[in-house]
Amino acid sequence: TNNMKNNQKFNVLFWVNKQRLKDSEAPIYIRIYVDSKRAEIATRHFIDPKFWDNKNSRVKPNGPNNFLINTFIETAKSELNKHYLFLMASGQMVQPNQLKNLYMRGFTVQGVHSF
16 A cells, blocks of 8 residues: 655646737636646636736636636636546656646547536
8 A cells, every 4th residue: 555645735826828918818827736846728718807806816707708717717626626636546746747638638629628
């Protein structure tokens, strides 16, 4: 049995990349942290930064498509969490890119996440 305790630090952040602003909308990115390493995923969602709640990493209640995008964020977060726990349970040291790849496999060719 593997008694080695895995105490890696895992975190998922959603953020608006204002460097890529186009027609007053910026893409929403996912940033996965495991210890000091990180991986990024560009989602296919865009938002006007004035509707983005930075503190809570979600679209403000008055933002366009707030329900759709916030539901996507919650789902993505739990997917990544599930992958992380699965890898940990199998006794692996988890790498952020592993999580990114597992998550990206859930996408179809059209870029729609399969729930």
